[in-house]
Amino acid sequence: MILTIHIKNKQERIEFAREVQNLLGESQTYIPDANSDIGVRANTDKATYQKILALIERRGYTITK
Numbered sequence: 001m002i003l004t005i006h007i008k009n010k011q012e013r014i015e016f017a018r019e020v021q022n023l024l025g026e027s028q029t030y031i032p033d034a035n036s037d038i039g040v041r042a043n044t045d046k047a048t049y050q051k052i053l054a055l056i057e058r059r060g061y062t063i064t065k
Helices: 010-024 046-059
Strands: 004-006 028-030 039-041 062-064
Touching (some): 010 039, 010 046
C-alpha cells in the first residue's frame, strides 16, 4: 500500500520520514514523483503499519491512499 502524507514544512517532512524509518527498521528512501519530495519504501507487518498510522494521526497530518 502507498500512503501519501501531506506535510507543508520541508524540515518536518524529513524528520517524519526518519521517525517512520526508525519504526520500520530496514527501509529505503526515494523520490516518488513530482508532487512529493521524499518517500519511504519497506515491507511491514500489520502492527508496524498501525504504529505508523497512529503517528500520522497524532501529528494531525492528512493522508491520501
